[in-house]
Amino acid sequence: MKIVLVVDDDTDIRELIVWKLTQAGYGTLSEPDGAAGLAAAAGASSTAFGVRPDLVILDWAMPEMSGLDVCLALRADPATAGIPVIMLTAKAQEAQVEQGFAAGADDYIVKPFSPRELVRRVEALLGRVEARR
Amino acid sequence: MTPFGGGAAVACGLFCALAVWAVAGRGGRHRRRLERDDTIRSVLFRTLEGPNPSPDILGELRRSDARLLEAKARALLPALRGTDRETLARLLEERGATRTARQRCHSRRTNVRVTACQLLGDIGSSFAVLDLVPLLDDHRPAVRVAAARALGRLGQPAGATALLGAVEGRHPIPVDVAADAIQQIRDWPLSVLHPCLTHPSESTRALAVEMLGRTQALENLTELLDILQNDPSTDVRVRAIRALGRTGSPRAVEPLMECVPSGPPAMVAEAVSALGRLGATAAVPTLRVTLLGPSPALMQTAVAALAAIEPLGVELLHEIAADQYHPACTAARAELVRNQARARATTPRATTSR
Numbered sequence: 001m002k003i004v005l006v007v008d009d010d011t012d013i014r015e016l017i018v019w020k021l022t023q024a025g026y027g028t029l030s031e032p033d034g035a036a037g038l039a040a041a042a043g044a045s046s047t048a049f050g051v052r053p054d055l056v057i058l059d060w061a062m063p064e065m066s067g068l069d070v071c072l073a074l075r076a077d078p079a080t081a082g083i084p085v086i087m088l089t090a091k092a093q094e095a096q097v098e099q100g101f102a103a104g105a106d107d108y109i110v111k112p113f114s115p116r117e118l119v120r121r122v123e124a125l126l127g128r129v130e131a132r133r
Numbered sequence: 134m135t136p137f138g139g140g141a142a143v144a145c146g147l148f149c150a151l152a153v154w155a156v157a158g159r160g161g162r163h164r165r166r167l168e169r170d171d172t173i174r175s176v177l178f179r180t181l182e183g184p185n186p187s188p189d190i191l192g193e194l195r196r197s198d199a200r201l202l203e204a205k206a207r208a209l210l211p212a213l214r215g216t217d218r219e220t221l222a223r224l225l226e227e228r229g230a231t232r233t234a235r236q237r238c239h240s241r242r243t244n245v246r247v248t249a250c251q252l253l254g255d256i257g258s259s260f261a262v263l264d265l266v267p268l269l270d271d272h273r274p275a276v277r278v279a280a281a282r283a284l285g286r287l288g289q290p291a292g293a294t295a296l297l298g299a300v301e302g303r304h305p306i307p308v309d310v311a312a313d314a315i316q317q318i319r320d321w322p323l324s325v326l327h328p329c330l331t332h333p334s335e336s337t338r339a340l341a342v343e344m345l346g347r348t349q350a351l352e353n354l355t356e357l358l359d360i361l362q363n364d365p366s367t368d369v370r371v372r373a374i375r376a377l378g379r380t381g382s383p384r385a386v387e388p389l390m391e392c393v394p395s396g397p398p399a400m401v402a403e404a405v406s407a408l409g410r411l412g413a414t415a416a417v418p419t420l421r422v423t424l425l426g427p428s429p430a431l432m433q434t435a436v437a438a439l440a441a442i443e444p445l446g447v448e449l450l451h452e453i454a455a456d457q458y459h460p461a462c463t464a465a466r467a468e469l470v471r472n473q474a475r476a477r478a479t480t481p482r483a484t485t486s487r
């Protein structure tokens with residue numbers, strides 16, 4: 001079972017994404033902030049120690065450590081550099097999208113978003129990763 | 134132990150027991166609230182699974198739980214689009230949220246009117262136009278802005294006509310707020326904007342130019358050039374310059390270059406930026422002169438514009454970056470680094486397998 005890590009400080013949105021992914025047959029990890037998300041991506045989640053995600057969904061605007069910083073940190077660490085990242089954010093300006101991709105995001109989804117479309121994008125991205133292996 | 138000492142020990146013990154009971158009680162209440170949140174959330178998410186909200190599930194809820202469910206649905210609504218959003222909107226509509234919000238548009242309290250506008254915009258009921266349009270003339274700016282944004286989200290052509298008239302008068306809404314809202318409204322004939330280009334009100338002309346610019350349509354070029362040369366308002370001309378930059382037409386280059394040597398600072402900065410957006414090679418010598426001006430902000434804008442002009446502008450930036458005595462040397466170096474980052478960002482990144 002593929003594991004998806006959802007990092008978002010908005011509990012309702014985070015839980016909705018987790019619900020949708022679970023319904024679609026994915027395993028999930030969820031964290032409310034950037035630092036905890038980074039630890040979970042490295043396999044040190046507080047709820048499932050040792051489980052490493054196959055994909056990360058990251059909100060941008062979070063207190064203390066932003067999603068952009070998390071993405072840069074993921075790319076800088078050889079252990080997590082290969083994990084596909086989807087940025088899910090309300091930041092919709094062209095420059096911000098460019099910044100997101102420059103930080104290493106594989107896909108960029110702007111809020112308001114369709115949860116069903118998000119699940120399809122997760123499927124597509126994981127499928128491409130699988131095909132490359 | 135003296136009787137007094139015994140009493141103190143009992144009092145101290147009682148105090149400690151009370152403190153422990155209070156802390157445990159608070160923790161328990163917090164835990165119960167989280168559990169209730171989880172339960173209500175799962176009920177809400179289950180309603181999203183079907184095509185329609187299930188009345189059976191919702192009917193089983195206590196009144197306070199139903200209120201919490203509605204609050205969660207309202208909080209989620211602005212973040213969602215697509216089928217799930219429609220289901221949530223239908224759920225709220227069925228539970229009477231639209232009716233309540235329409236009533237609250239007439240509340241005396243500003244924040245209640247603002248929240249009502251937001252909810253009506255989020256739910257997207259077309260009837261709400263009738264309640265939102267009068268609020269464009271509300272005496273509180275926050276309500277006017279909320280009503281304008283809600284009308285944009287509703288996407289009704291009647292809302293666009295009202296927004297166009299709302300940028301002037303006793304209680305005007307900001308031009309950019311109106312433009313953002315109108316931009317979301319489809320099926321609205323842009324030809325309505327053309328008579329507004331000669332309207333006596335500066336704000337109406339500014340809005341019309343802004344909207345024409347956002348369409349990026351070449352057929353508006355002649356009108357925009359005419360406004361650039363003849364409109365008495367600097368704000369309107371600045372917007373015309375921005376609009377010309379968005380058209381991507383080489384015909385706009387010459388008139389924009391004429392704005393750079395002299396003119397109000399806002400117009401010069403916008404013209405420099407527009408020339409960069411047009412990738413106007415002919416403008417490189419003009420932009421080079423701008424780099425030597427006294428304004429650091431204008432120099433920064435000119436450097437960014439040059440970075441967008443391939444290859445001559447970028448070559449000039451390399452030349453300036455190598456000359457440590459040039460006033461724009463540091464800005465040119467920083468822009469070249471940003472340019473490289475942008476180039477990396479636009480190159481498709483292969484997802485490496487682990």
